[in-house]
Amino acid sequence: MKKIIALILALLMVSATLVACNEEEIVDETAADTTAADTTDGETEAPEGNQKPELVGTTYALNNTATWAKKLDGRMEATADYITCDWSASGIEFTATLKGDVVFEVDAKTKVGASKEGCYFRAYVDGAAYLNGESPYYEAKGQSWITLKNIPEGTHTIKLVKATGYTLANVDLKNVTLDGTVAETAPADKDLFIEFVGDSISCGWGVVGGYDGAYTAQDATLAYPYLIANTLNADYSVVAVSGQGIIKGNPGIAGGYKYASPYRSTTTEYGFARKANVVVINADTNDSYDNYPVENYINALKSFVEYVRAKNGNDAHIILVCNMMRTDYTDAIKELTNTLGGMSSKYYYYKATTAAGVHTSHPTAEENVAYASEIGGMIDAILKGTYEESAEPAAPTIPVNLTPIYSQNFDNATTAAQAGVTPLYNQTLQPTIVDGKLSVPKTGWKDGGPFGTLVGRDVFASTPQKYVIDMDVEISELGVIGLIFNGTTPAASDTAYRRNSAFFVALRLGSGVDKLVSGTIADKAATHDIYVRTAYFKTADATQVTDTKNDKVALDLKTGDTKATLKFTIVVDSSVADGCQVNIFADGTFVYGYKMDNNFDVNVNSYISLWAQDAVFTIDNLVVSTFN
Numbered sequence: 001m002k003k004i005i006a007l008i009l010a011l012l013m014v015s016a017t018l019v020a021c022n023e024e025e026i027v028d029e030t031a032a033d034t035t036a037a038d039t040t041d042g043e044t045e046a047p048e049g050n051q052k053p054e055l056v057g058t059t060y061a062l063n064n065t066a067t068w069a070k071k072l073d074g075r076m077e078a079t080a081d082y083i084t085c086d087w088s089a090s091g092i093e094f095t096a097t098l099k100g101d102v103v104f105e106v107d108a109k110t111k112v113g114a115s116k117e118g119c120y121f122r123a124y125v126d127g128a129a130y131l132n133g134e135s136p137y138y139e140a141k142g143q144s145w146i147t148l149k150n151i152p153e154g155t156h157t158i159k160l161v162k163a164t165g166y167t168l169a170n171v172d173l174k175n176v177t178l179d180g181t182v183a184e185t186a187p188a189d190k191d192l193f194i195e196f197v198g199d200s201i202s203c204g205w206g207v208v209g210g211y212d213g214a215y216t217a218q219d220a221t222l223a224y225p226y227l228i229a230n231t232l233n234a235d236y237s238v239v240a241v242s243g244q245g246i247i248k249g250n251p252g253i254a255g256g257y258k259y260a261s262p263y264r265s266t267t268t269e270y271g272f273a274r275k276a277n278v279v280v281i282n283a284d285t286n287d288s289y290d291n292y293p294v295e296n297y298i299n300a301l302k303s304f305v306e307y308v309r310a311k312n313g314n315d316a317h318i319i320l321v322c323n324m325m326r327t328d329y330t331d332a333i334k335e336l337t338n339t340l341g342g343m344s345s346k347y348y349y350y351k352a353t354t355a356a357g358v359h360t361s362h363p364t365a366e367e368n369v370a371y372a373s374e375i376g377g378m379i380d381a382i383l384k385g386t387y388e389e390s391a392e393p394a395a396p397t398i399p400v401n402l403t404p405i406y407s408q409n410f411d412n413a414t415t416a417a418q419a420g421v422t423p424l425y426n427q428t429l430q431p432t433i434v435d436g437k438l439s440v441p442k443t444g445w446k447d448g449g450p451f452g453t454l455v456g457r458d459v460f461a462s463t464p465q466k467y468v469i470d471m472d473v474e475i476s477e478l479g480v481i482g483l484i485f486n487g488t489t490p491a492a493s494d495t496a497y498r499r500n501s502a503f504f505v506a507l508r509l510g511s512g513v514d515k516l517v518s519g520t521i522a523d524k525a526a527t528h529d530i531y532v533r534t535a536y537f538k539t540a541d542a543t544q545v546t547d548t549k550n551d552k553v554a555l556d557l558k559t560g561d562t563k564a565t566l567k568f569t570i571v572v573d574s575s576v577a578d579g580c581q582v583n584i585f586a587d588g589t590f591v592y593g594y595k596m597d598n599n600f601d602v603n604v605n606s607y608i609s610l611w612a613q614d615a616v617f618t619i620d621n622l623v624v625s626t627f628n
Helices: 002-013 224-231 252-256 294-312 330-339 365-384
Strands: 058-061 083-085 091-110 119-125 128-130 138-140 142-162 169-182 192-198 234-240 278-282 317-322 347-351 403-408 422-424 432-434 437-440 451-455 466-478 480-485 503-509 530-537 544-552 564-573 580-586 589-596 608-613 616-626
Touching (some): 138 142, 234 252, 278 365, 317 365, 347 365, 530 580
Parallel strands (some): 317 347
Antiparallel strands (some): 083 169, 091 169, 119 138, 432 437, 437 616, 466 564, 480 503, 480 608, 503 530, 580 589
């Protein structure tokens, strides 16, 4: 496993600087039968910055005679005029003796309009990324030329890989020009063939670029399928349709899987000439966003898995991946795996740690590396016959035999200040006492945000390293409600909310990170769930480290509800040797637990502050207790 992790990290280091991006919602497109694209005469106007270069050497056609070029994806088809290159991470590989420039002519047929059109390629020479100046990317729009400049004289293996996903561009690879000769035969197939089936996660949304809904916001070579294939030295196919699901979309993931390239033609189903040794299916996100009932989704998934089994044979290992962005179908997918026969029938279940990501929580490049390590290790063990399913650990429980050290039911206070709740920092949080509860009015979004002390330092002056905070929360409008637990900042220097060694637990509407949902429970109960979000601030410089979790709180919200009510419980244990363990509960049910990589000490200068934005809520029956 260490070797797998090291190899994947080495792959990641050659990439460009990464900034994550948010959910890509692709408008459904009609899959219609098409004829082969018209060939160009070399005079078609090229996009600005991608003019036809002066060609030196021999031009080799990329078509059905190019047996010297290996198609990286079995679904790539060779016609008399070109080789199709549509799916994520598809491309070609060949060996040639040459010197100087290598020029590919391609025709990138865009699938969406406006500024989103186009695609990126990445190039590799002898296994190493070959840069386009300082960039790893080569852009193609319409008829385009991709030039690998100044390759040293010698015999080299050249690989061109499409970084952009299927729904944004289909590409014809037309020819390659080089000063030299190509080898007579293509690089040999590898012993292992893995098929990855999925959506935008498998396409690499969220690993590069500032999100703009375009090809500049994804790179399939940094997504976990490509990383796994490289690490395990496998041939691969990434059948991923961004924005669609097993049910959702046209053609949808299940529908698109049946064809070599459904946006080109749905006349003849794909023949599966080469059957996969392993099929990884990760498609529980977009159907969940569209609120398809669990039963409907699982029935559709079961039918699809049975089709995958029929096409790839009984020897194929099928892994159902879930939980990367949505948790709605997680338990049902695990149950389906068992229903299908489990390990004895070569069906497996992988529950991912839900991605933090950014925007709508697509996994970041770093999270893809972690997924690749875990799923790649799982595949490796399955193939070696050493894989063993491990039982999920029992969920934590709220400690018993609690000793209360502070309580506030707000019955005996007429103002928030009398109850010890005072504004902090920018002085904009102004709660009141209404009907014996702490009532927090709506405060709009502000830089730094409105904060107030909820539990003062005096409460923690002699507190052991373990404590529990309980409160009843009634929410009528929600953006974010957060509790920040301070650990080490002295009172005199505590003037900003980004405090050294503080950790953060929040309730929020929706699971997004940068694009927050806000609104009344009456308006949003039917369409958005309440989630728990966690984060903490590094000791050294108080920079935020966001934990990898957005977990849904299981509340029975229905259309017509005007309020969401829950008992919110947080258990803190900073006595553990390698960090501070925080477990979060809603109505007594475990939601999520996380451990910070610092050893937080809740005894030193500790207090709890309240943060709220775009929220209207009350707090009652606030209790802090210690436990052994």
